[in-house]
Amino acid sequence: MHLAHPLWLVALLPLLLLIAAAPILARARGRRWSAFVADRLRRGLILSGSALPRRFALGFLVAACVLLVFALTRPYTESGVSTERTVARNVLVALDLSRSMRTADVKPDRLGQAKVLVHELTEAMPQERFGLIGFAGSAYVYAPLTIDHRAVLETTDQIDETWTSIGGSNIADALKLGISTLRKTGQRNNVLVLISDGEDHNGRTRAMIEEAKAAGVFILAVGVGTENGDYVPNPDFRNRNAPRGRMVDKNGLPVISRLKTEVLRDLADGTGGRFAILGAGTDIPAMVRTAVADMDAFEIEGPQRKEVAEHYQWLVLPAIVMLAAAAIASTRWRAVRHAAAAACAVCVLIPTECPADPVTDAWNALRSGRLKEAAEGYGRLAERSLPGADPESFRLGQGVAAYRSGDFKSARSAFSGAVLSNDPAIAAQGHAGMGNTAFQLGWNALAGRSYPKGPTTPTLEEFNDIIAKLFEEAKEALKRRDADDGADQRKRDVLEILRGTATDWADAVRHYDSSLALKRDDDVALHNRALAMTYLKRLLELLDQEEQALTMAMAMGTPQAGAGGKEGDQEGDDDGEGSSGKRKKKGKGGDEKDRKGSGDRPKPEETDEPSGARPGESKEDRARRLLQENADRETGPPPQAADPSTQGGQRSSGQVEQVDPEKDW
Numbered sequence: 001m002h003l004a005h006p007l008w009l010v011a012l013l014p015l016l017l018l019i020a021a022a023p024i025l026a027r028a029r030g031r032r033w034s035a036f037v038a039d040r041l042r043r044g045l046i047l048s049g050s051a052l053p054r055r056f057a058l059g060f061l062v063a064a065c066v067l068l069v070f071a072l073t074r075p076y077t078e079s080g081v082s083t084e085r086t087v088a089r090n091v092l093v094a095l096d097l098s099r100s101m102r103t104a105d106v107k108p109d110r111l112g113q114a115k116v117l118v119h120e121l122t123e124a125m126p127q128e129r130f131g132l133i134g135f136a137g138s139a140y141v142y143a144p145l146t147i148d149h150r151a152v153l154e155t156t157d158q159i160d161e162t163w164t165s166i167g168g169s170n171i172a173d174a175l176k177l178g179i180s181t182l183r184k185t186g187q188r189n190n191v192l193v194l195i196s197d198g199e200d201h202n203g204r205t206r207a208m209i210e211e212a213k214a215a216g217v218f219i220l221a222v223g224v225g226t227e228n229g230d231y232v233p234n235p236d237f238r239n240r241n242a243p244r245g246r247m248v249d250k251n252g253l254p255v256i257s258r259l260k261t262e263v264l265r266d267l268a269d270g271t272g273g274r275f276a277i278l279g280a281g282t283d284i285p286a287m288v289r290t291a292v293a294d295m296d297a298f299e300i301e302g303p304q305r306k307e308v309a310e311h312y313q314w315l316v317l318p319a320i321v322m323l324a325a326a327a328i329a330s331t332r333w334r335a336v337r338h339a340a341a342a343a344c345a346v347c348v349l350i351p352t353e354c355p356a357d358p359v360t361d362a363w364n365a366l367r368s369g370r371l372k373e374a375a376e377g378y379g380r381l382a383e384r385s386l387p388g389a390d391p392e393s394f395r396l397g398q399g400v401a402a403y404r405s406g407d408f409k410s411a412r413s414a415f416s417g418a419v420l421s422n423d424p425a426i427a428a429q430g431h432a433g434m435g436n437t438a439f440q441l442g443w444n445a446l447a448g449r450s451y452p453k454g455p456t457t458p459t460l461e462e463f464n465d466i467i468a469k470l471f472e473e474a475k476e477a478l479k480r481r482d483a484d485d486g487a488d489q490r491k492r493d494v495l496e497i498l499r500g501t502a503t504d505w506a507d508a509v510r511h512y513d514s515s516l517a518l519k520r521d522d523d524v525a526l527h528n529r530a531l532a533m534t535y536l537k538r539l540l541e542l543l544d545q546e547e548q549a550l551t552m553a554m555a556m557g558t559p560q561a562g563a564g565g566k567e568g569d570q571e572g573d574d575d576g577e578g579s580s581g582k583r584k585k586k587g588k589g590g591d592e593k594d595r596k597g598s599g600d601r602p603k604p605e606e607t608d609e610p611s612g613a614r615p616g617e618s619k620e621d622r623a624r625r626l627l628q629e630n631a632d633r634e635t636g637p638p639p640q641a642a643d644p645s646t647q648g649g650q651r652s653s654g655q656v657e658q659v660d661p662e663k664d665w
Contacts, residue, residue, distance in 0.1 A: 001311075004074035011069045015062055022058060026051075057330035064322035071315040079307040086127060087297045090145055090185055091288070093118055094133040094178050096196035096224070097161050098169040099247055100257035103197070105230040106279055107500055111160065113278055114195045114224050117285075118156045121193065122149040123420075124285035125292060131181065134159055135174035137166030141181060171196060171263065172204040179208070179215045188216045189295040193288060194267065195278075197225040198260030205263050209270035218295075219273040220288055221264035226499065229258030281506035283514075359389075366401050375401035375410065382417065392421030392430070399433045403440075406450060412437045419511075424518045431515035432525045435508040439532050442504035445497050446470070460538060467542045470494050498543050505536040 003009075095118070101111040122130055130152045132143035142163070143155045174194070182190040192212070212219055232247035232255045246254040261277070268275035274291060276282040362377030378398035382391045399414030415437060418430030443451040447466050452458065458466075471494060512529035516522060 002076055004076060006073055008069055008072040015065050019062060053329045057326045060322045060326035060329060064319045064326065067315045067319035067322065071312040071319065075311045077309050079309055082307050086147060087299050088127055088129045088147060089292050089295050089297050090182055090187055090190040091125065091128050091193060091292060092131045092133060092145065092178050092182055093193045093195065094135060094174045096169065097134045097164050098136045098199060099161055099167065100197055100199050100232050102161060102233050103225060103230045103257045105226045105228065110197055110224040115156050117195060117278060119153060120285045121288055122153060124289050128292060132156060133174055133178055134163055135170060136164035137168035137170050138164065139174040139177040145185065169199040171200050172208055175208040175212065179212055179217050182217050183215045187298055190217050191220060191292055192217050193220045193222065195222045195224060197257060198223055198264050199257060200263050206266055209267060212271045217271065218291060219267045219271040220291060221268040221273065221275045222284060223259050223261050223264050223277045225259035227259050229256050232257045279503045281510050283510060362397060366397065371401045371405035390421060390423060390426065392418050393426050396426055396429055403433060403437060408437050408440050428515045428518035428522065431511045435511035435515065435528060438504045438508035438511065442501035445501050463535065463538060498539065502536060502539055505532050508532045509536065
């Protein structure tokens with residue numbers, strides 16, 4: 001016998017004091033009566049009963065308190081040790097942590113979407129063993145293979161590009177480490193999920209295919225990003241070529257990262273795995289679950305647990321009986337008769353309200369239009385474990401209430417719980433709700449309002465006008481020559497809105513398909529799928545057309561450094577300009593070497609008169625200005641030699657970061 005909380009035994013000391021003080025208090029009470037009434041008159045004037053019931057009541061009370069104190073110590077006995085066993089398969093995730101994974105061509109960025117996918121994979125396969133490898137220029141196992149998914153997810157949530165010691169993107173090292181880790185498990189068939197943007201700076205990746213096949217490792221490659229790409233961010237650095245904190249190459253030019261699928265496809269095809277692009281409408285968790293289900297499962301030993309038998313309940317029941325006996329023994333029954341009769345009359349005459357069923361309350365709130373109250377009610381019901389109730393059905397009600405109130409983000413979260421139901425009807429409605437929510441989110445991003453209902457449904461012409469209005473705003477921004485960076489940002493914002501909408505609508509179509517697979521006769525889901533597909537196709541067509549036109553307008557409307565133009569129109573502030581507005585014409589728009597990023601700037605023609613002078617500017621002021629504008633620290637990459645100003649991790653303003661290896665993104 002063991003006690004889990006033996007300190008509770010200290011509470012027995014007050015009970016011992018109570019037992020010792022009881023007779024002393026009784027004698028003191030008798031002496032108080034002797035001071036008022038003579039002993040010979042006491043029996044005639046004072047009505048007193050037997051002291052035996054009071055003594056029994058005190059004994060029962062003390063015994064009940066002793067039993068409760070021992071129950072609080074939680075006595076238990078150990079009956080042995082048990083080992084949990086489970087049937088599982090090995091799924092190792094290799095997550096790209098290079099700087100290019102911070103590119104924001106998908107929302108919030110590539111690494112953020114990859115982390116969401118890891119969460120979805122663990123939710124879709126709760127019985128499998130998961131592990132996590134992070135790689136950039138080198139690879140490391142950050143979470144070994146385990147059935148403790150919470151530990152893997154905690155590591156996933158915290159990990160980022162700063163966890164790697166070497167920059168770059170070495171997929172080959174990640175594959176080598178992953179194959180080695182899976183081979184050590186002793187299992188023949190394993191899955192390696194590679195999540196990357198396809199940037200491969202090593203070139204040895206394809207050579208790992210044969211090694212993976214020999215080890216029985218199936219590579220499921222998942223591409224993150226878009227083919228158009230975006231600038232690689234670097235918030236620690238800014239210069240003239242990268243004013244928004246972008247990563248630059250050795251020539252000082254901003255780096256644009258694009259999704260490269262060739263290497264990822266080759267890895268998947270070569271090992272018998274599969275390839276998919278995240279956000280392109282493919283149900284990647286289902287794809288991985290199907291691939292894992294085809295492999296042979298094995299039995300693994302889980303953690304060991306001590307078998308403990310609790311005995312506190314055997315003390316609580318007698319203590320309750322003792323307390324009841326003490327109450328009965330100390331009761332004066334003559335006075336109780338009248339009080340009991342009055343209490344019964346009050347209970348009969350006062351009307352009482354039966355508490356309402358919380359499920360009924362939530363349903364009534366939804367039906368009467370109190371949508372916020374209904375969503376909160378269904379949310380509380382889903383979090384509670386009601387016997388015989390399906391929590392996913394409450395999530396469905398919560399999603400419907402949030403959707404009707406226009407809170408589409410909360411609706412998406414609720415519907416995502418409903419799709420996990422084992423009931424096909426509830427799962428089908430959950431997928432249909434997810435499709436409706438994804439479509440509304442995309443439409444809201446475009447038009448700034450929800451998709452209208454009834455006779456006000458917009459036509460394709462009105463949809464074209466909405467898209468055209470967005471591009472007109474971007475083109476108007478390009479016409480303003482006072483803020484080129486703002487115009488470029490507006491162009492990217494418009495393209496991101498359209499790409500995000502296309503992703504949402506592709507997800508909507510996917511969820512409609514899942515709903516129809518569970519419930520084939522759902523005419524509403526079929527109609528909504530056709531509507532979403534119509535808008536999606538039209539959006540992709542307009543996106544291709546307008547993106548080309550907008551890119552051309554960007555090239556024509558924004559003057560670049562060293563670009564050709566009319567003679568004498570512009571001041572000689574930028575590289576490659578002549579003394580009086582005339583430029584040396586070596587190719588289009590300046591020196592060919594300068595456009596290739598060599599860092600050599602064309603020298604201005606020397607004349608006797610100062611050129612490009614500003615009104616009211618003296619020769620000395622103009623010379624000082626030109627020296628400042630054409631200094632190496634402001635317009636070009638610094639020399640390769642070490643600069644004392646960069647010691648200790650500090651860089652002067654406008655200085656280009658020198659990285660090692662050559663490609664650190």
